[in-house]
Amino acid sequence: MGIFEHKAAVVRNDEVAPSTFLMELESPSIASAAKPGQFVMLRVWGGIDPLLRRPFSICSTGKGTILLLYRVVGKGTRVMAETEAGTQLSVLGPLGRGFEPPGTGEDCLLVAGGMGIAPLAFLARSWEDKSVSFMAGYGTASQIIASEHMGIHGIEIALATDDGSAGFHGPVTGLLEGALEREGKKIVYSCGPAAMLKRVASLCREKQVDCQVSLETVMACGLGACQGCAVPAAAGAGKNTYHVCQDGPVFSGLSIDWEKL
Ligand SMILES: Cc1cc2nc3c(=O)[nH]c(=O)nc-3n(C[C@H](O)[C@H](O)[C@H](O)COP(=O)(O)OP(=O)(O)OC[C@H]3O[C@@H](n4cnc5c(N)ncnc54)[C@H](O)[C@@H]3O)c2cc1C
Ligand code: FES
Numbered sequence: 001m002g003i004f005e006h007k008a009a010v011v012r013n014d015e016v017a018p019s020t021f022l023m024e025l026e027s028p029s030i031a032s033a034a035k036p037g038q039f040v041m042l043r044v045w046g047g048i049d050p051l052l053r054r055p056f057s058i059c060s061t062g063k064g065t066i067l068l069l070y071r072v073v074g075k076g077t078r079v080m081a082e083t084e085a086g087t088q089l090s091v092l093g094p095l096g097r098g099f100e101p102p103g104t105g106e107d108c109l110l111v112a113g114g115m116g117i118a119p120l121a122f123l124a125r126s127w128e129d130k131s132v133s134f135m136a137g138y139g140t141a142s143q144i145i146a147s148e149h150m151g152i153h154g155i156e157i158a159l160a161t162d163d164g165s166a167g168f169h170g171p172v173t174g175l176l177e178g179a180l181e182r183e184g185k186k187i188v189y190s191c192g193p194a195a196m197l198k199r200v201a202s203l204c205r206e207k208q209v210d211c212q213v214s215l216e217t218v219m220a221c222g223l224g225a226c227q228g229c230a231v232p233a234a235a236g237a238g239k240n241t242y243h244v245c246q247d248g249p250v251f252s253g254l255s256i257d258w259e260k261l
Contacts, residue, residue, distance in 0.1 A: 003095060004029040007088040011065055013080070016149045018142055019072040020115075021081055028064035030093050036123035037098030037214055037250040040066065041222040043090035044076045045083070054080075055219045055245075057119035057191070058094060060151045066091075069118040069150065095222050096249050099123055099212050102130065102187045111176050111200055112136040113192020114143070119214050119249075120191055121150035133179070134158065137172025137192070141165035173199040180207045187211070188253075194261055201253030211253035217244045232260035 008025040016022050030040060041053035054076045060067040072081050083089070099119075102108050108130055110120045117136050124132055135158040138144050144166060147157055159167030160175050168175050173196060176188070180203060190200045191214035204211035220226040222245045229244040234257045242248060242255070 002029075002033060003093065004033070005090065005092040008066075008091045010083055010085050010087045010089060012085055013083050015081075016069075017145055019081075020143065020145065021070055021072070022059070022149055023068045023070065023080065023083070024062065024065050025068070025089065025091060026064060027066050027091060030058075030091065031061040031064055031066050034058045034061055034066065034094040034122075035098035036126050037119050037212075038094035038096050039119075039222075039249060040068070040091050040093030041095060041219070042068070042080075042092075044079045045089070050076045050079065052076075052220055053090075053092065053222065055095075055216075055222055057122070057214070057249075059118040059121050060125060061122070062151075066093075067150070069115060069121070069145065071115050092222065096245060097247070099189055099214070099250050101127065107131045107133070107183075107186045109176070109179060109186045109188045110134045111172055111188060111190040111192070113172055113190075113196040114138060116190070116192030116196075116214070116216075117145060117150070118191070120189060121147075121152055123189060124152050124155055125150075128154070133186075135160065135172055135175045135179070137161070137175075137196070138166075139163065171196065171199070173203065176200060177203055180204070180209060185209060190214070190253075191216070197253075198258040198261065201256065201258060204253050212250050213253050213256070214249045215244050215251060215256070216249065219245055221245070232257035 188211040
């Protein structure tokens with residue numbers, strides 16, 4: 001449906017958990033073209049430093065708007081956190097290849113780690129007609145993002161926390177392991193830190209369950225020009241590397257060489 005670049009007005013930019021914000025941007029063109037798993041490159045302000053755009057998954061779409069869920073980790077996201085409603089920011093998207101829908105009647109299991117919940121929230125909203133189970137892992141209870149902030153209704157999210165302060169005590173992959181043992185075949189969709197995705201891909205491979213993972217690498221251009229987002233391809237892919245911005249960010253769990261990532 002095309003890629004759009006334009007100045008988008010910030011509709012709101014609310015802190016929804018400590019150092020975690022939801023930014024809503026006015027962008028009817030991107031909102032109507034976006035598919036779950038796709039991302040935008042955002043110029044976080046109009047000045048010189050930071051100059052490079054930053055990549056963010058589309059967490060949801062509204063009436064002519066897109067929602068980004070982000071955690072403050074460095075200079076760019078710090079600038080974003082201070083942005084007020086009404087500010088105009090340059091946005092480019094939707095970019096990349098999103099999630100492929102499941103086959104008819106296939107149950108979907110969504111597995112999120114931290115901010116990896118953003119693209120999966122969009123997926124859960126878009127596939128309300130499908131059978132979806134959702135699990136999400138956080139470091140601690142205070143980091144949990146309430147479902148309603150992401151526009152998710154009617155789907156319970158099973159929680160895991162590293163410190164045991166809410167839900168299952170341990171990594172979200174512990175919950176996944178139990179679900180794969182109990183419930184038989186499902187298709188798994190996942191996004192989160194690389195180490196978590198490696199474990200998700202390995203569990204799914206063991207159980208012979210299809211899985212699609214959304215990778216987050218450092219990106220400079222988002223358009224295939226800088227080669228900065230290369231990840232190692234698994235043997236037999238016919239190439240040594242993939243570019244996350246164009247070949248992904250969503251990949252089959254089997255197509256990545258997790259040992260070299
Ligand atoms: C396709 C894609 C989708 C993404 N979606 C989201 C999202 O929905 N919400 C969200 O909060 N973040 C998301 N990210 C990560 C986000 O782009 C980075 O957190 C952001 O660019 C950091 O910018 P900064 O200037 O604040 O940090 P910097 O000052 O650039 O870096 C601060 C620290 O964060 C690390 N870092 C920077 N970029 C990334 C990255 N891409 N992945 C992992 N670590 C990184 C750096 O190595 C450094 O340690 C996504 C990344 C990609 C590639
Ligand atoms: S970010 Fe430049 S090639 Fe992927």
